[in-house]
Amino acid sequence: MAPEPQLPNEPDDDPEAYVGLARQEAEERAGGRGWSTVRSLPPGALITMEYRAGRLNFEVENGRVRRSWRG
Template sequence: MPSGGTDDFPGLPVGAARRLADERGWRVVRVLAPGAMMTMDHREGRLNLLVRDGVVERGWEG
């Protein structure tokens, strides 16, 4: 189970967010652009990052 929540990711550059996710134990990191199509299946241990212009706007599990 990853440590920490998803509130620390918004505002980070995508590279820094990926490194933080790795340090915290997220198994899978999915980077999504605004409006991107995505599956709606929930996967425990997957971190979703909504990224605009290389900066994370939102992060959530699943």
């Protein structure tokens, strides 16, 4: 049997803490806290749903983070 893959560690960070921040501030903070990828999306954007360890997603409306989630 093949060994289980080692997933990169994710920062010990609460995605909800980014809600309400300006997009640029949220992206800079996430990078500083160790997220390897930060993805900012408009509301209703079509995205793939694969989970990527180390990625933080933002739904941004009017320049502010409206929703944030891992993967």
